[in-house]
Amino acid sequence: MQSISYDRARDVNHAIELARQHGAKFIGGGTNLLDLYKSGIEQPLRLVDVSRLALSAIEELPDGGLRIGAMATNTAVGTDPLVRQRYRVLSEALLNGATTQLRNMATVGGNLLQRTRCHYFNDPAFAHCNKRDPGSGCDAIDGHNRMHAILGASEHCIATHPSDMAVALAALDALVHLQGPDGERQVPLVDFHRLPEDHPEQDTVIKPGELITAVELPAMPFARNSHYLKVRDRASYAFALVSVAVAVDLDGGAVRDVRIALGGVAHKPWRALGAEALLRSQAITPELLARAGEAAVHGAQPRKDNAFKIELAQRAVVRALQTVIRKNGGQV
Numbered sequence: 001m002q003s004i005s006y007d008r009a010r011d012v013n014h015a016i017e018l019a020r021q022h023g024a025k026f027i028g029g030g031t032n033l034l035d036l037y038k039s040g041i042e043q044p045l046r047l048v049d050v051s052r053l054a055l056s057a058i059e060e061l062p063d064g065g066l067r068i069g070a071m072a073t074n075t076a077v078g079t080d081p082l083v084r085q086r087y088r089v090l091s092e093a094l095l096n097g098a099t100t101q102l103r104n105m106a107t108v109g110g111n112l113l114q115r116t117r118c119h120y121f122n123d124p125a126f127a128h129c130n131k132r133d134p135g136s137g138c139d140a141i142d143g144h145n146r147m148h149a150i151l152g153a154s155e156h157c158i159a160t161h162p163s164d165m166a167v168a169l170a171a172l173d174a175l176v177h178l179q180g181p182d183g184e185r186q187v188p189l190v191d192f193h194r195l196p197e198d199h200p201e202q203d204t205v206i207k208p209g210e211l212i213t214a215v216e217l218p219a220m221p222f223a224r225n226s227h228y229l230k231v232r233d234r235a236s237y238a239f240a241l242v243s244v245a246v247a248v249d250l251d252g253g254a255v256r257d258v259r260i261a262l263g264g265v266a267h268k269p270w271r272a273l274g275a276e277a278l279l280r281s282q283a284i285t286p287e288l289l290a291r292a293g294e295a296a297v298h299g300a301q302p303r304k305d306n307a308f309k310i311e312l313a314q315r316a317v318v319r320a321l322q323t324v325i326r327k328n329g330g331q332v
């Protein structure tokens with residue numbers, strides 16, 4: 001096993017400087033990176049521990065939004081009273097992920113950058129994985145691909161993104177705050193993760209040496225009426241086959257506004273803009289919700305083992321919408 005050097009960053013600038021000088025990798029809770037290191041998939045020579053940077057606060061913004069520090073643990077965010085009250089879908093997504101012990105270690109920054117759970121990626125015994133070894137091929141395409149993508153995949157990769165939290169953040173129009181050698185920038189969460197296209201080895205648009213410092217949630221009063229539905233093989237400790245994050249602004253028996261994002265279906269959290277457009281300003285009927293479910297998976301291309309995900313995702317969208325509507329006194 002290769003030895004690794006380890007530094008604990010004093011502050012953000014120190015972390016960025018260490019990464020710049022030595023090409024080091026940041027480590028948050030280590031719950032994904034260390035697993036990948038142990039299996040030889042990631043081989044960092046130098047680690048910069050950012051988990052103790054003073055970036056764990058969850059702060060109210062003047063407009064009613066929230067700024068969540070990148071080092072806040074998944075538990076801290078999932079159980080935060082303001083998150084529960086204003087962005088229920090985010091709390092539900094986090095508390096449906098992993099286990100208590102893992103959530104106590106895992107950070108917001110690390111959660112966004114966790115790698116796919118595609119078993120062909122995670123097991124080096126499989127020779128062909130363009131994400132692990134660009135240009136080597138994709139064993140998943142003709143392999144056992146029950147868990148894989150039905151939307152936005154490419155001929156080079158059909159992996160899905162595993163994060164529950166990121167799906168809720170996609171629905172909430174979150175912004176990712178980054179700081180790196182070239183300064184600070186913000187990227188909308190929906191543009192932060194990439195589709196695989198010709199470069200599945202690149203999961204996100206983050207640049208070398210950039211640190212995630214925070215996630216910002218804009219004010220969205222109707223996010224109080226939100227829900228995360230995760231469909232999985234076991235009731236706990238399992239990644240999503242399909243998941244749905246919804247927030248609905250109700251106007252009597254109609255939808256004034258809505259946000260819908262899907263997980264477990266693509267290389268990135270999948271924002272269902274077509275379904276949202278279909279629902280906006282419409283009277284709620286069972287037929288409308290069914291059409292929204294269909295629109296959410298428009299263009300889906302199933303593989304040998306995962307055609308079931310299309311109907312599962314349609315039904316999950318309908319059920320998540322029904323749950324929010326009924327909880328708020330609506331009928332459907």
Ligand SMILES: Cc1cc2nc3c(=O)[nH]c(=O)nc-3n(C[C@H](O)[C@H](O)[C@H](O)COP(=O)(O)OP(=O)(O)OC[C@H]3O[C@@H](n4cnc5c(N)ncnc54)[C@H](O)[C@@H]3O)c2cc1C
Pocket residue numbers: 025026027028029030031032033034035050070074096097098099102105106107108109110111112113114162163164165210211212213237238239240
């Ligand atoms: C058994 C098991 C079950 C799980 N189940 C689920 C589940 O159901 N749902 C789910 O969503 N997740 C699940 N997870 C994944 C878990 O959520 C992630 O492992 C965790 O969120 C990663 O956070 P971390 O802080 O430990 O990241 P780390 O492992 O420390 O880092 C992950 C990556 O992010 C980079 N990084 C970390 N912080 C920063 C930063 N601030 N800026 C830039 N780069 C950074 C690291 O360099 C590394 O590449 C599971 C994990 C395990 C082991």
